Amino acid sequence: MDKRYDVIIIGAGPAGMTAGIYAKRAGLDVAMLENAAPGGKMVKTFEIENFPSFTNINGADLSYKMYEQTQALGVDYLYGDVIDVIDGDIKTIITDDGNEYKANVVIVATGTKERLLGIPGEVEFTSRGVSYCAVCDGAFFKNKTVVVIGGGNSALEESLYLTQFAKKVYIVIRRDVFRADDIAQDKVCSNPKIEIIRKHIPIEIIGDSKVTSIVLENVDTKERTTLETDGIFPYIGADPNTSFISSLGITDEAGYVVVNKEMETSLPGIYGAGDCNIKTLRQIVTATSDGAIAAQNAFHYIKG
Numbered sequence: 662m663d664k665r666y667d668v669i670i671i672g673a674g675p676a677g678m679t680a681g682i683y684a685k686r687a688g689l690d691v692a693m694l695e696n697a698a699p700g701g702k703m704v705k706t707f708e709i710e711n712f713p714s715f716t717n718i719n720g721a722d723l724s725y726k727m728y729e730q731t732q733a734l735g736v737d738y739l740y741g742d743v744i745d746v747i748d749g750d751i752k753t754i755i756t757d758d759g760n761e762y763k764a765n766v767v768i769v770a771t772g773t774k775e776r777l778l779g780i781p782g783e784v785e786f787t788s789r790g791v792s793y794c795a796v797c798d799g800a801f802f803k804n805k806t807v808v809v810i811g812g813g814n815s816a817l818e819e820s821l822y823l824t825q826f827a828k829k830v831y832i833v834i835r836r837d838v839f840r841a842d843d844i845a846q847d848k849v850c851s852n853p854k855i856e857i858i859r860k861h862i863p864i865e866i867i868g869d870s871k872v873t874s875i876v877l878e879n880v881d882t883k884e885r886t887t888l889e890t891d892g893i894f895p896y897i898g899a900d901p902n903t904s905f906i907s908s909l910g911i912t913d914e915a916g917y918v919v920v921n922k923e924m925e926t927s928l929p930g931i932y933g934a935g936d937c938n939i940k941t942l943r944q945i946v947t948a949t950s951d952g953a954i955a956a957q958n959a960f961h962y963i964k965g
């Protein structure tokens with residue numbers, strides 16, 4: 662590919678799409694380069710209740726609204742899985758299908774990916790009862806029993822979503838307190854379909870052609886119990902999708918992009934935005950804020 666863009670944004674979640682909107686409105690020639698549908702984690706989220714202007718909106722709908730705005734402005738949407746970024750006055754982005762894209766500025770907005778439990782049976786039963794996306798697979802568990810692992814916002818919000826289908830939802834947490842915010846905790850604790858199992862960790866997933874049970878261990882007594890279930894939804898946090906920039910020296914030991922408040926990395930012309938950055942609050946609003954700041958600074962960098 663010979664065309665050189667002013668800005669290529671890697672990732673089209675809320676950070677990337679907002680960066681696209683701001684960069685395009687600043688008169689720059691912009692593309693978003695994505696390996697999936699627009700929206701990132703948002704598109705897999707059932708209900709969003711903390712994005713200003715919508716009391717409640719489905720994640721796929723919000724993703725589409727943002728995407729429509731980028732397309733109305735004329736932001737290019739490129740499909741590809743990025744495997745490398747080569748720094749220089751002109752940056753080169755290489756995808757796994759052998760394409761090379763050139764840009765003066767790169768904004769890394771690739772978000773995070775779900776963490777695995779790392780226990781026996783997890784890989785074997787993925788898509789056979791183990792799922793990392795309640796919105797995608799919840800309907801398969803109508804009148805069934807499911808187990809959600811984790812006590813953060815994702816685990817609690819997706820548990821509530823699963824109660825629409827499942828007859829019983831267990832939430833397994835390793836401490837005796839949740840990490841999620843109070844609103845999600847209140848909703849979970851008052852839902853009659855949800856039972857919370859505290860101070861337990863998953864040890865093994867068991868099944869035949871599909872999941873049939875999970876072995877849990879009490880963290881204090883080490884006593885093990887087998888809980889019958891049809892489905893298991895691990896929501897134990899996430900890691901940054903940044904392996905493709907690991908050689909650039911702009912990430913920390915966990916892989917998060919190190920930026921200053923202007924979203925600048927230590928490499929001129931390379932910015933980070935959204936959940937893949939080191940930050941304390943990972944929300945759609947903070948991602949969109951990062952995207953706007955990164956795009957505005959990309960404009961100043963390009964125009965001198």
Ligand code: NAP
Pocket residue numbers: 711778810811812813814815816818834835836839840862863896897898899941942943944
């Ligand atoms: P998270 O907040 O990091 O929570 C992860 C949960 O999984 C914690 O309860 C953690 O337990 C547990 N856990 C971690 N490793 C485990 C293991 N090996 N075995 C069992 N349990 C394990 O992750 P998240 O819920 O995916 O959220 C990620 C970020 O997105 C957070 O910043 C969150 O606030 C944000 N988010 C926000 C919203 C919203 O505002 N509506 C929705 C979704 C996500 P411990 O607590 O004991 O460490």
